[in-house]
Amino acid sequence: MAILVTPQTRVLVQGITGAFGARHTQLSLAYGSQIVAGVTPGKGGQKFEDKVPIFDTVADAKKQTGATASAIFVPPAFAADAILEGIDAGLELVVCITEGIPVNDMVKVKRAMEGKRTRLIGPNCPGIVTPGEGKDSHGGCRIGIAPGYIHKKGHIGVVSRSGTLTYEAVWQLTCRGVGQSTCVGIGGDPVNGTSHLDVLKLFNEDADTHGIIMIGEIGGSAEEDAATWIKSNGKKPVAGFIAGATAPPGRRMGHAGAIVSGGKGTAAAKIEAFKAAGIGVAATPSDMADTLLKMM
Amino acid sequence: MNLHEYQAKELLAKQGVALPPGDVCDSAESAKKIAQKLFEGGAKTVVVKAQIHAGGRGKGTFKNGFKGGVKLCKTADEVFENAKAMLGNVLVTKQTGPDGRLVSKLLIAVAPDIRKELYLAVLLDRSTSRPIVMASTEGGMDIEEVAAKTPEKIFKESIDPAVGMMPYQARKIAAALGLTGDLLGQGAKLLLGVYKTWWEADASLVEINPLCVVQNPDGKLSLLAVDAKLSLDDNGLYRHPDLQAMRDLAEEAPLEIEASKFNLNYIKLDGNIACLVNGAGLAMATMDIIQHFGGKPANFLDVGGGASQEQVAAAFKIILQDANVRGILVNIFGGIMDCNVIATGIVAAVKQTGLKLPLVVRLEGNNVVAGKQTLAQSGLTIISGDSMADAAQKVVKAVSST
Numbered sequence: 161m162a163i164l165v166t167p168q169t170r171v172l173v174q175g176i177t178g179a180f181g182a183r184h185t186q187l188s189l190a191y192g193s194q195i196v197a198g199v200t201p202g203k204g205g206q207k208f209e210d211k212v213p214i215f216d217t218v219a220d221a222k223k224q225t226g227a228t229a230s231a232i233f234v235p236p237a238f239a240a241d242a243i244l245e246g247i248d249a250g251l252e253l254v255v256c257i258t259e260g261i262p263v264n265d266m267v268k269v270k271r272a273m274e275g276k277r278t279r280l281i282g283p284n285c286p287g288i289v290t291p292g293e294g295k296d297s298h299g300g301c302r303i304g305i306a307p308g309y310i311h312k313k314g315h316i317g318v319v320s321r322s323g324t325l326t327y328e329a330v331w332q333l334t335c336r337g338v339g340q341s342t343c344v345g346i347g348g349d350p351v352n353g354t355s356h357l358d359v360l361k362l363f364n365e366d367a368d369t370h371g372i373i374m375i376g377e378i379g380g381s382a383e384e385d386a387a388t389w390i391k392s393n394g395k396k397p398v399a400g401f402i403a404g405a406t407a408p409p410g411r412r413m414g415h416a417g418a419i420v421s422g423g424k425g426t427a428a429a430k431i432e433a434f435k436a437a438g439i440g441v442a443a444t445p446s447d448m449a450d451t452l453l454k455m456m
Numbered sequence: 457m458n459l460h461e462y463q464a465k466e467l468l469a470k471q472g473v474a475l476p477p478g479d480v481c482d483s484a485e486s487a488k489k490i491a492q493k494l495f496e497g498g499a500k501t502v503v504v505k506a507q508i509h510a511g512g513r514g515k516g517t518f519k520n521g522f523k524g525g526v527k528l529c530k531t532a533d534e535v536f537e538n539a540k541a542m543l544g545n546v547l548v549t550k551q552t553g554p555d556g557r558l559v560s561k562l563l564i565a566v567a568p569d570i571r572k573e574l575y576l577a578v579l580l581d582r583s584t585s586r587p588i589v590m591a592s593t594e595g596g597m598d599i600e601e602v603a604a605k606t607p608e609k610i611f612k613e614s615i616d617p618a619v620g621m622m623p624y625q626a627r628k629i630a631a632a633l634g635l636t637g638d639l640l641g642q643g644a645k646l647l648l649g650v651y652k653t654w655w656e657a658d659a660s661l662v663e664i665n666p667l668c669v670v671q672n673p674d675g676k677l678s679l680l681a682v683d684a685k686l687s688l689d690d691n692g693l694y695r696h697p698d699l700q701a702m703r704d705l706a707e708e709a710p711l712e713i714e715a716s717k718f719n720l721n722y723i724k725l726d727g728n729i730a731c732l733v734n735g736a737g738l739a740m741a742t743m744d745i746i747q748h749f750g751g752k753p754a755n756f757l758d759v760g761g762g763a764s765q766e767q768v769a770a771a772f773k774i775i776l777q778d779a780n781v782r783g784i785l786v787n788i789f790g791g792i793m794d795c796n797v798i799a800t801g802i803v804a805a806v807k808q809t810g811l812k813l814p815l816v817v818r819l820e821g822n823n824v825v826a827g828k829q830t831l832a833q834s835g836l837t838i839i840s841g842d843s844m845a846d847a848a849q850k851v852v853k854a855v856s857s858t
Contacts, residue, residue, distance in 0.1 A: 236694070262692035263660065270617075271616070286791060307821045322735060322736065323737065325741055328738065328844065351582070351585045377736075403737050404740040406744050407743070411723055413723065414721045414758040415736040416689075422600050422603075444745045444844065445738075445844050446745070
């Protein structure tokens with residue numbers, strides 16, 4: 161069944177008329193995803209590419225089109241607001257692609273979200289793909305910015321903080337004839353809506369997912385938390401890669417959350433945690449798929 | 457973005473945090489004048505503190521041999537001499553690396569009669585996504601050591617972002633630090649002021665080490681933030697133009713400054729294989745894989761997803777300005793990034809710079825066919841990599857055989 165989204169999921173795009181949102185809406189439509197609405201305040205009543213109706217508010221878009229998920233392509237200064245609007249409208253899923261949201265904005269968002277039913281993925285993430293059955297996986301649900309053609313429908317779940325490393329893993333699998341159930345980019349920020357562990361729990365219960373690739377990086381302890389849980393509860397083989405073994409301490413390596421602070425959050429510690437949990441550790445990013453396939 | 461101690465103290469003072477009286481200066485004459493005023497005001501000892509974005513100043517050594525970036529002085533003349541010795545010289549500490557930092561500013565302040573050294577910090581607790589206040593009775597030392605050896609001496613108080621730090625929490629921490637009587641109230645006020653500074657500046661870290669119980673000339677005890685460190689969340693800077701103005705370019709590596717002008721994410725390392733990558737995770741992994749195959753990465757560089765041809769060409773030129781570079785690895789998996797934009801930018805940059813060093817390019821993803829074609833038709837000598845591992849091995853081999 162895949163997790164979080166299926167080819168039938170109806171998606172709205174917040175920020176559809178901005179250059180970034182427009183481009184990726186086009187690509188998602190070309191991929192065959194159900195992009196049913198756009199939201200840009202003040203442009204309600206217009207149409208995106210003569211296909212997709214635009215609304216002034218998320219609530220209106222949801223009411224008129226039955227959308228249950230949102231992709232947010234809104235600039236950093238307005239993104240926290242966009243997330244909260246999506247949650248307030250009662251969407252099931254909000255995926256925030258935006259990079260550069262102030263950390264304290266996300267601290268407030270998480271607090272405001274407590275007790276709400278909406279799942280947030282991101283921010284600063286490439287989004288989520290459940291591949292389709294068509295050529296080059298056409299017909300799947302693509303929320304975000306991942307290249308569609310690299311995917312293939314299948315049974316490996318992929319969860320990652322890094323977008324481009326996700327594409328590496330996915331492409332390696334596809335090239336070996338092994339498809340993916342769902343690929344989830346949780347993003348590179350220190351405060352995010354969904355952790356590795358959250359996604360792993362979903363993969364663990366998904367009948368369609370037979371193996372998992374987990375990609376992490378320096379900073380925080382999400383990978384260690386996930387590894388501890390996998391050791392006691394994991395039902396499926398997991399392989400992983402941790403980026404940043406060569407990163408100098410105290411420097412923010414591109415991603416706001418990729419920083420070794422006060423000696424904590426090192427790649428070495430995460431790799432140790434993986435090994436202790438029986439997670440196959442890929443020595444290089446080129447070995448991610450092979451490391452998992454050997455375990456299956 | 458980091459701030460100097462004197463800038464951190466300016467922000468803290470605005471929120472009512474008690475500090476030793478003092479002022480910043482950039483000449484020995486001004487240092488003397490500030491010191492004279494402080495001595496006239498009743499100070500027994502005045503401290504001269506080199507302003508650099510790194511700790512370990514007291515135990516550091518200047519490149520000209522002068523020892524110590526923090527000097528206690530008994531007279532304004534002593535202040536003058538120490539200031540003269542420090543200004544314009546390079547201070548090397550355990551945290552600056554061997555190159556050290558140029559000292560252009562000094563903080564001249566009262567050195568109070570310290571009775572106790574405590575520790576205080578405000579930062580994000582990633583496990584709860586909430587701000588956390590960390591305090592300890594073990595101030596004046598490396599907090600990581602305290603965390604390792606006596607973690608029970610570190611108190612942590614989580615702040616609910618819906619209400620911010622409450623006075624009862626400040627009193628709770630002050631009490632845990634052993635502050636009683638008048639000091640309890642002073643402590644609570646100071647803690648609230650430190651938290652407010654952190655929250656309102658969109659800081660990632662405010663650290664007061666040491667936070668001191670000091671004895672005043674009249675015998676009364678009070679609480680002062682004797683040192684202060686403040687790092688800002690880069691993502692918040694857009695809404696703090698006043699804090700942006702506090703940026704000290706002299707504390708940043710020249711190539712990193714150059715890169716930031718083009719909105720490129722560049723961090724200089726000390727190896728000889730330069731990287732140009734799209735995506736932070738892939739960029740980190742590219743550095744890692746170079747090392748895995750026996751090479752040494754010269755830099756981290758994420759051109760990001762929306763990079764233009766001009767940015768790609770600029771990125772190329774920046775990595776080439778590092779004199780250590782003996783080879784280049786371009787590793788691109790285009791999601792947002794268009795492989796042909798990269799390819800066109802590289803061709804332009806190679807032609808402009810007359811590059812003679814080995815160049816390995818690995819392209820995959822969005823518009824890869826056009827990208828590979830552009831490289832093939834450029835007439836340039838470009839080694840192509842099929843996978844990341846293949847590309848990394850090729851560049852390491854090419855560099856080690858030259």
